[in-house]
Amino acid sequence: MLLTEQQEMIQMVAKRIAKEKIALSAKDVDEGGHLSWENVRIMGENGLFGVHVPEEYGGVGSDMVSHVAVVEEIAAVCASTSVTLSTQALTIAPFLIAGTEAQKRKYVTPLATGQVLGSFGITEPGAGSDVSSLKTTAVKSGDSYILNGHKVFITNAGESEIYVFVTRTSEERTRGISLFVVEKGTSGLTFGKKEDKMGIRGSVTREIFLENVVVPKENMIGEEGHGFKVLMNVFNETRPVVGAQATGIARGAYEYCLNYVKERKQFNRPLHQFQMVQAMLADMAMRIEASRLLVWKAASLIDQNSPNVIAQSSMAKCFASDTAMEVTTNAVQLLGGYGYIKDYPVERMMRDAKITQIYEGTNQIQRIIIANQLINQD
Ligand SMILES: Cc1cc2nc3c(=O)[nH]c(=O)nc-3n(C[C@H](O)[C@H](O)[C@H](O)COP(=O)(O)OP(=O)(O)OC[C@H]3O[C@@H](n4cnc5c(N)ncnc54)[C@H](O)[C@@H]3O)c2cc1C
Numbered sequence: 001m002l003l004t005e006q007q008e009m010i011q012m013v014a015k016r017i018a019k020e021k022i023a024l025s026a027k028d029v030d031e032g033g034h035l036s037w038e039n040v041r042i043m044g045e046n047g048l049f050g051v052h053v054p055e056e057y058g059g060v061g062s063d064m065v066s067h068v069a070v071v072e073e074i075a076a077v078c079a080s081t082s083v084t085l086s087t088q089a090l091t092i093a094p095f096l097i098a099g100t101e102a103q104k105r106k107y108v109t110p111l112a113t114g115q116v117l118g119s120f121g122i123t124e125p126g127a128g129s130d131v132s133s134l135k136t137t138a139v140k141s142g143d144s145y146i147l148n149g150h151k152v153f154i155t156n157a158g159e160s161e162i163y164v165f166v167t168r169t170s171e172e173r174t175r176g177i178s179l180f181v182v183e184k185g186t187s188g189l190t191f192g193k194k195e196d197k198m199g200i201r202g203s204v205t206r207e208i209f210l211e212n213v214v215v216p217k218e219n220m221i222g223e224e225g226h227g228f229k230v231l232m233n234v235f236n237e238t239r240p241v242v243g244a245q246a247t248g249i250a251r252g253a254y255e256y257c258l259n260y261v262k263e264r265k266q267f268n269r270p271l272h273q274f275q276m277v278q279a280m281l282a283d284m285a286m287r288i289e290a291s292r293l294l295v296w297k298a299a300s301l302i303d304q305n306s307p308n309v310i311a312q313s314s315m316a317k318c319f320a321s322d323t324a325m326e327v328t329t330n331a332v333q334l335l336g337g338y339g340y341i342k343d344y345p346v347e348r349m350m351r352d353a354k355i356t357q358i359y360e361g362t363n364q365i366q367r368i369i370i371a372n373q374l375i376n377q378d
Pocket of ligand 1: 155
């Protein structure tokens, strides 16, 4: 058995909620293109936002393996809803890694309990893969900092109460980067229109504008100029979470497809009796299993505070998201024309899968990270 009794119990809770509650609204959430606050409430009430967060900060006090197991279960039925889970973990991470005790109590607790949502603003119009070229500035003024800049593609922007921003406090490329927390309602913090997306349509994505946003110096997370290092550590922890999301999306599509090929007959035989179909099913199942193992290994290295987590996290994210794209595309293929129709969920799953190859570092960037780690290893 790969999971401990506690991890398995948490996974079972998520599986039950996914099946009995979240799955029922997945089609509407996608078609409506809005965040489901009902799903946020359900996940919050059941402690799913804070599975890996210590109990003193409102969490369940389990670990990252439990967290990725939860994300997979939710993503298997509704990828959009799983994005809220992964974005919450992304926002919590910098506080747990570098935050002060006061910051952890003030911000992590409401995030871990799902009382409020959080967003993490990294990407800018001119700074995507190359994060260190970001232009949003934070200028010291007495006991405060004044933030100015423009962030794009920010998940849950406008919906969240708590925002972490990656800013520039000096011209030095990576050593000039610092993180700040800003609360919704702060003067000068405004949001753009909701992006009209291909997939994860039930997850809201907006631009953010920061115009002379004044925050006290206590809102800096970690030390000035250390933001890039914190950010890289955050990604090491959150990329397996995207891997778990991708594994869930792939599994959802595979399970639907498996049932379908047992029922659907052509040439007087159910589809699953054709060897070419069997080979496709076997490949799907193999890749999903391998994805999960990579994700769980990365999560367990995070739990052990292992220095070897960098390549492993990128492998988990990259392999699982490539798998999600391949498996969902093949699921559509195996449903034939019906796979292309919105009445069947595999069409949504194929659209949802694509983003997992793009955000939290594209898969090209993951391959660069993996290669760098391999080449520079002792
Ligand atoms: C739905 C959605 C939600 C998102 N949520 C958030 C969020 O909550 N917070 C946030 O900060 N950001 C978020 N993002 C942004 C996301 O992380 C970026 O889009 C992503 O990192 C890629 O940046 P880019 O779009 O600028 O692409 P670019 O960096 O312009 O890349 C374009 C292409 O060039 C390739 N490329 C770039 N550099 C290299 C290289 N050195 N070698 C090889 N290939 C390269 C890339 O792999 C990609 O294929 C979100 C994006 C989307 C679409």
